Amino acid sequence: MIKKLVIFGVGLIGGSLALALKRANYCEEIVGCSRQASGLEKAVELGVIDRYTLDPAEAVKDADMILLAVPMGAMASVLSAIKGHTSADAVITDAGSAKASVVAAAESVYGTVPENFVPGHPIAGAEKSGVEAALIDLYVDHKVIVTPLAHTSRDAELRVIAMWEAAGADVESMDVENHDRVLAATSHLPHALAFALVDTLSRSEVSEDIFHYAAGGFRDFTRIASSDPVMWRDICLENRDAILESIEAFQKNLSSLHDMVAESDSSGIMDMFSHAKSARDAYLKKQS
Amino acid sequence: MIKKLVIFGVGLIGGSLALALKRANYCEEIVGCSRQASGLEKAVELGVIDRYTLDPAEAVKDADMILLAVPMGAMASVLSAIKGHTSADAVITDAGSAKASVVAAAESVYGTVPENFVPGHPIAGAEKSGVEAALIDLYVDHKVIVTPLAHTSRDAELRVIAMWEAAGADVESMDVENHDRVLAATSHLPHALAFALVDTLSRSEVSEDIFHYAAGGFRDFTRIASSDPVMWRDICLENRDAILESIEAFQKNLSSLHDMVAESDSSGIMDMFSHAKSARDAYLKKQS
Numbered sequence: 001m002i003k004k005l006v007i008f009g010v011g012l013i014g015g016s017l018a019l020a021l022k023r024a025n026y027c028e029e030i031v032g033c034s035r036q037a038s039g040l041e042k043a044v045e046l047g048v049i050d051r052y053t054l055d056p057a058e059a060v061k062d063a064d065m066i067l068l069a070v071p072m073g074a075m076a077s078v079l080s081a082i083k084g085h086t087s088a089d090a091v092i093t094d095a096g097s098a099k100a101s102v103v104a105a106a107e108s109v110y111g112t113v114p115e116n117f118v119p120g121h122p123i124a125g126a127e128k129s130g131v132e133a134a135l136i137d138l139y140v141d142h143k144v145i146v147t148p149l150a151h152t153s154r155d156a157e158l159r160v161i162a163m164w165e166a167a168g169a170d171v172e173s174m175d176v177e178n179h180d181r182v183l184a185a186t187s188h189l190p191h192a193l194a195f196a197l198v199d200t201l202s203r204s205e206v207s208e209d210i211f212h213y214a215a216g217g218f219r220d221f222t223r224i225a226s227s228d229p230v231m232w233r234d235i236c237l238e239n240r241d242a243i244l245e246s247i248e249a250f251q252k253n254l255s256s257l258h259d260m261v262a263e264s265d266s267s268g269i270m271d272m273f274s275h276a277k278s279a280r281d282a283y284l285k286k287q288s
Numbered sequence: 289m290i291k292k293l294v295i296f297g298v299g300l301i302g303g304s305l306a307l308a309l310k311r312a313n314y315c316e317e318i319v320g321c322s323r324q325a326s327g328l329e330k331a332v333e334l335g336v337i338d339r340y341t342l343d344p345a346e347a348v349k350d351a352d353m354i355l356l357a358v359p360m361g362a363m364a365s366v367l368s369a370i371k372g373h374t375s376a377d378a379v380i381t382d383a384g385s386a387k388a389s390v391v392a393a394a395e396s397v398y399g400t401v402p403e404n405f406v407p408g409h410p411i412a413g414a415e416k417s418g419v420e421a422a423l424i425d426l427y428v429d430h431k432v433i434v435t436p437l438a439h440t441s442r443d444a445e446l447r448v449i450a451m452w453e454a455a456g457a458d459v460e461s462m463d464v465e466n467h468d469r470v471l472a473a474t475s476h477l478p479h480a481l482a483f484a485l486v487d488t489l490s491r492s493e494v495s496e497d498i499f500h501y502a503a504g505g506f507r508d509f510t511r512i513a514s515s516d517p518v519m520w521r522d523i524c525l526e527n528r529d530a531i532l533e534s535i536e537a538f539q540k541n542l543s544s545l546h547d548m549v550a551e552s553d554s555s556g557i558m559d560m561f562s563h564a565k566s567a568r569d570a571y572l573k574k575q576s
Contacts, residue, residue: 123503143501178497185489186502190509192545193481195564200541201473202567209466211571213431214474215411219575220508221478225568229561236549236557247546251539253488257480258535261524269524273517276483279490280513283499287507 002027002163004063008056008078009034010043013095013122014069015134018048020167023136033059034070043131056081063087065163068094068102071231072238076105083109091156092117093163097183098239099147099176115153118160120146121179122169123187129228140168147176184242189250191232192243194225290315290451292351296344296366297322298331301383301410302357303422306336308455311424321347322358331419344369351375353451356382356390359519360526364393371397379444380405381451385471386527387435387464403441406448408434409467410457411475417516428456435464472530477538479520480531482513 005021007014010032018030032040032052040052053059060066060082068078075094086092092114096102099119106113124142144164148157161171174182201210236243253272260268293309295302298320306318320328320340328340341347348354348370356366363384374380380402384390387407394401412430432452436445449459462470489498524531541560548556 123501125503125505142503145501174497178494182494182497182501185492185494186498186506190485190506192549193485193542194509195561196542196545197478197481197538198564198568199560200538202563203541204473204537206466206470206473207567209462209470210474211567211574213411213433213470214571215413215430217413217512218474218478219572220511221482222568222571223508224505225564226572227565229558229565232561233554233557237552237554240549240552244546244550247542247549249492250485250488251542251546253491254481254484254535254539254542257484258532258539261480261528261535262532264525264528266521266525269521270517272487273483273520275490276486276513277515277517279495279499280486280510283502283510284507284514286499 002065004028005030005065005067005163006059006063007032007049007067007069008059009068009070009074010040010049010052010131011069012125012129012131012133012135012138014067015043015046015048015131016124016136016138017067017069017122017164017167018043019134019136020139021163022047024166026163026166027065031059031063039131046131046134048131048134057085060086060090063090065159066090066092068092068096072096072098072101072105072234075102076108079106079109090116091159093120093146093160095120095122096238097121097187097235098242099179101238103149103176113149113152115151116156118146118148118152118157119176120144120160120164121183122164124169125227129231137168139164142169144169144171145174145179146171147174147179149176180239180242181245184239184246188235188239188243189246191224191227192236192247193250194222195229195232198222198225290353292316293318293353293355293451294347294351295320295337295355295357296347297356297358297362298328298337298340298419299357300413300417300419300421300423300426302355303331303334303336303419304412304424304426305355305357305410305452305455306331307422307424308427309451310335312454314451314454315353319347319351327419334419334422336419336422345373348374348378351378353447354378354380356380356384360384360386360389360393360522363390364396367394367397378404379447381408381434381448383408383410384526385409385475385523386530387467389526391437391464401437401440403439404444406434406436406440406445407464408432408448408452409471410452412457413515417519425456427452430457432457432459433462433467434459435462435467437464468527468530469533472527472534476523476527476531477534479512479515480524480535481538482510483517483520486510486513
């Protein structure tokens, strides 16, 4: 149970958590905070949060749980604004897509990451954003990864885990570096490819025909290119090294495929495609 | 109306057309032909075709419409097998995903492409294949492209168009080269990227974690990597030049993105992602 939950950034991610925790009667009070009142007013109107304030220090007063669901570039400034104003028993967590970057932001503000700061990442989202897009079931059967450091308080970690579980999520722990590598491969790289693909096609001489004749496979394949460009730009900047590593591994493989096609290397192409299909089918089977 | 429709290769594509034309009462008789009896027996059992034969010459006897829905690598051999056995008023069409290659196959058999041969391509499919996957509504509101040559009979073209329209499709005409470029970009390139991506990830040191933490966006993005590897290998071989051109344009763009990420070029990344999102949203809007 949480007495006072403060959510910085009440958009899709923060708003969906608030909705789910309200349903579970998990919080006595949920307070929103961000730099602008408009989204927060909307969040109160929609019943997502109980009240809001634009003052971070006021927001965290007596809070026992603080969630940073702001863009990653804003983590350090929120932490600076609440530093010295949080209760001794308050737990701080975040929902950023890259963890080394958030850890670095916390270090920049606190020197060392506080024991009660538990970096976290809900593996859920949608191409829509904003509090209007919040979904009460967004986290049900979705994974949330927490990446505690060696000195993170075990009690703080358990409280963060319990909160996400109350929202319906399956929570797993992982180390920061592994998280960033895995997410670069499984989420950040696909987004980069989708954006780069749609951008490439839109610049083609025959782009009008391309989009006219695009069918269902294309719609699914490019769905993630309708995601928020600001958020994904930030992720590229904040998880740069792991993303570069992923892009390079992909470039190498695409280059092999290019050469196999150029050389009409039938069995080489067949090997790659069959191997991919087996891996994808095995993944699907595990999911179901 | 068709008196006798012969379908070579009664799988997802041929079988779905047969089901739709039966519903429309558009054919007096639908006969299947391929090299193996097992799939054809299944197709009769499922009510997809009326009867079958393994003998191409026998199959096309008195047929007024002949559809080649076999893998592109098999087009020339089917055309050779039916050459000299078709009626004077028979129209021949196909469902291959690359048209220059089918035209070349027809030329290799006939010297010049017969006037009654109308290359065609239904822009529909699924990652499943085989007659069991046939869907009566596969072509409803889907596009079929016909790519008649300068000397193709207008009457033959109209008969092919009418057949696909009877199955619920919107039929459009296009020239062969443009078709192959557009399809390379909109369909063949995305499939190549999906196969290459899943193959890349499955070869990663952390591939187990990658597939474990992959979420909904990943599932959609990689759906087409569960497609039939044989069919897609053939498409890569048969539409080689246009696919290489598409891959190269993409590689160039991905390389720019890589460099922008490496240089933390925030506004460059933002430009690409915003441009892609606008193009994708505009495409979606047109679709709906």
